[in-house]
Amino acid sequence: MNYRNGYNTLLVALGLALLAPAAAQQGTPAGAEAPAGQRAKAWTISDAMIPMRDGAKLHTRVFVPARPGPALPFLLLRTPYGVDDSEEALNSRYRELAEDGYIFAFQDIRGKFASEGKFEMLRARRAAGDANAIDEATDAYDSIEWLIKNVPSNNGRVGMLGNSYLGWTTVMASLDPHPALKAVAPMASPADMWMGDDFHHNGAFRLSYGFEYAYMMESGKGSAQFPFDRYDTYSWYLALGALGNVNRRLFKDQITSWNDFAAHPDYDAFWKRQAFSAHGRETKVPTLSVAGWWDQEDFYGPLTIYRELEKGDRRGLNHLVVGPWRHGGARFGPGDALGAIQFDSATAKYFREQIEVPWFGFYLKDRGALDLPEALTFESGSNRWRRWDAWPPKTGVEQRNLYLGAARSLSFSASKNDDGGQFDSYLSDPAHPVPYRHRPIQATYFPGGSGWSTWLTEDQRFVDGRPDVLSWESPPLEADLTIAGDITAHLFASTSGSDADWIVKLIDVYPEHLSSNWALSGYQLMVANEIFRGRYRRSFETPEAIAPGAVVEYPFSLHAQNYTFRQGHRLMVQVQSSWFPLIDRNPQTFVRNIFEAGDGDFRPATQRIYRSASHPSHVTLPVVVSPQQ
Template sequence: MKPSARLLALPVFELIFACAFVLCALFSHAQTSVPETRYDRREVLITMRDGVRLNTVIFTPKTAGKPLPFLFRRTPYGVSKAPFPDQSSYTQFMADEGYIFVAQDIRGRYKSEGTFEMQRFSRNPADPKAIDESTDTYDTIEWLLKTIPNNNGNVGMYGTSYDAWTSVMGALDPHPALKAISEHATPADMWIGDDFHHQGAFRLSYGFEYAFMEEAAKTDTLFPFSTYDTYDWYLKLGSLANVNKKHFLGKLPAWNDFAKHPNYDQFWQKQALAARLGRPKVAIQHVAGWWDQEDFYGPIKAYQIWEKGDAKQQNHLIVGPWNHGGWARGDGRKLGNISFDTTTSLTFRQSMLAPWFAYHLKGKGDGKFAEVTTFQTGTNRWKTYSQWPPTSAVKRNLYFRANGRLSFDKPTDASGADRYVSDPAHPVPYRPRPIEETYGPGSRWYTWLTEDQRFVHNRPDVLTWETEPLTEEVTVTGTLLARLFAATTGSDADWVVKLIDVYPERYPKEPHMAGYQFMVANDVLRGRFHRSFEKPQPLQPNKTERFTIDLHSLDHVFRKGHRIMVQVQSTWFPIIDRNPQRYVPNIFEAADADFQKATHTIFRSAAHPSHLELNIVD
């Protein structure tokens, strides 16, 4: 979800950098003057149906001419310091087209009244006095239509992360004037695959720091870590039971919910979009980033849920080579060390986002939007598809073999396995240390998914298999799964699987990328949930089980001369909390003594052929 408070849409966690950029531009252009803007600004409190007033900033073009539609964004990250629309890269092209821009603090955040609830549950429609994000959206739109002159009666909503989720909430029971939304990285399920959990494994550093940031005060507040390298801090924290004992003291509702609901119970199921979405009632553009470190799962899942009832062909998906919010800033030529050879972010904002609203709110253009548009990495080109995942791909299994090899040929050996010892006292870091506070100064959180995985290669608690250099391209498009046949000496285990594109050892195009291990897909499964997310079970020590880890989807070409690599490990710290490896009903209540070493075995025999299930396009 993340701080998406924006400079009218840039995430809050980037406020300092964005402000610095603006200040530099001002200094070089006119050291003593404010840059010209085409907009007038006013800040008002709008009263909701229950009397609560929400702080709202309205940007109106100074010379509008014809009546204009509204573009509306609702956020928990603060709107009072939002820049003018024509001075933000996110909204620049839409500002050139001409809109009335509106940004609003949601309940209980910054200058808005009321009580903040993390991802507020949908109201009971039988209760006429009940409120939720949908009613607040409706009431605000009603006020805008009646109060702001020279509007054309049409409204669009947009935003990244939490702001995307509020856009989705506004579309559930939409005001008749709401014609279209463009949601960018909405969370869809906080237990299955978005910010706070991945397939049952708790995202410790993110969940801890985000809960404190949003709930310790009415404005975003960073936790006062005593060490710069938070790897050390979280390791010294010990059991998750120490969080409330030593730090939060039961005062943060989100953390209390984490601790009370470790399994996929009604709390998480009711909060997820699958329980809220029906058929699409407005035009919807979903936007995802292949290396979104927070909400890659959400927008694709939202697209898939809404697609089931999309009789009017209103539901569309765009996936680009971005991190969280990368579509909203910069030109998108690079992410971390990875080059894409073209201005992917600029192309999205100018050729996909701006035309979307121009058509749905102003009637401009032909309205012929591709069902699915993805940026295919490796070849670095935009592709379009009639559905996602495409039906043109063929399933092929990539098998783990002896001597650390991967092969499309199934093993024939009667036996075969690789083993490692996983020690919760010495967990594998999820990115190179130091691991800075997520949204703290100098944090490398934003590009960690593209970092070179050689920093853990050949660790004794990380297993690696790879192909020979490819003699022809391998195009992987669509969904992918890891199917592990594994056993443990403990009674619980986490399985982290990473699919990696290994660059050639000689790479003249970019010599510094020679041998680079580029992670193109990954995820984790908490072993206790391998049969049921709702009803976890301890693993039987030394019993071989089949574990399926959903690695979601991608559109990537492994080029000739590259290698395909898979890494498997059982700790990924501190983004994932440490599994004690001794089954306890609730890991949030585990004692420090519950944490133990365990030996994990990955089998690669004819009877137990661990492999990745890929969708490959010829």
């Protein structure tokens, strides 16, 4: 056992046999390439089983820079996905931070991989005043306490970071922080799994992700892929039928999260207890929330976390960064493109080098000044970074309504016509749902490379023109149009059924003859989108049937964007009622719990979208009229 600086000797002297060295590993020093066979050892690597307050022990892999140097802060990452690739991650995903000098600790969270205890999906925060309970915050607290006391040559400061579930464990640790936790940077963290993150959006169940992720996380202590027998999962999910068939035919009540989905279809106490919005408090730890405009899993989360923390941020500790990324896209690669869309610069590399490294250097090493605005966003279309003193911007932005018009037109002028024929209609058939991306639709975690990660930037022409998708389009823009802030849909609609889903997309239509990039000629890029399940129009807690034929207004958020529609481009709004198998099929017949619907409950329905003076369907855009910087 070759521990530098007396590391192993000290641990033995302290009687801490928990920290056992891993097998000798030779790693390439970050930022340098040595001749084969002569590469220096980059890290002293050891494994520990860290005791929690309830007696469970959590497996933690600790990386200490092999070269002697000054006392260093920790960066702690708590993951449900296993620590086996942590050394590779230090030379790739966390390369810039590794080069800057930190002690890294990667930990299997409770009940996963080599850690003891019982895994609970997104374990809710413990009740206030319950000193005997545990949650992710107590596990982080106990881990930090142990690391500081038992790993030599640390400076007594800890930062936490991570993407997705790791972002969520980071956020939870900041709610009841250890005094040594000095800065966090959660990336793509969920905030509310019913309102807008992984498992539901406005009550609509995210079928393929919920099914495949729950199976992966809860079919064993490791990770497993569901064994689909069809390459195109669109066909597989359609053949599966009603949601009740999942337990009857497949899961047999053995997947806890699926049972929770079925038992809690509405926004009840189960979901509210998990939601970050339920934890209003003073912001105690400097927090850098990181989001991606085209995050296919958790875009709602980071913006919600930022917004909630802002309510209690009296010391200017709360910041937001949003880039042109997919889920966790800032963590790897240059970030100069997403799918077919180019951004003209290495946006992810810029984040890691110019934002993340200075962030942790300032709070954990007392280095330099922090040149970071309240919110830093990448403005796609114009492809530049923008600095804001508030998000959404409070000044320099004007709310303008983009109206659906006759002959599938789209403009900023409202209709003055109020006769009874001012609507467009389509037949929504659950037996033939609209695919959410190009078919074939591989499994979400398909080992051969799934299109899941970039589906939000796919060309929407693959559904434009379907009889069950309506599109309204503006004339070519005479000048650039920039938006920054929240986008809201106001849909006036009716259905011949008694329940309905409404999907609204805001799309940038590229010129038909784009000589600068012929491959993007006529491209339809989805800039913003969201779904709303009609049964929740009055209450997310108590669903109600929709009266057939009644014209109802459905106002709902399409989230936020900072985007420039360029001169010569067109604006488009699309509306549809299925998005399969991303979203489960709405039976379009009201059933109190959709998870209990039978195959016979799924019926076609005629949907009408109104565009009259009294029922003016529109999308409200935050148009920039005087940009800050």
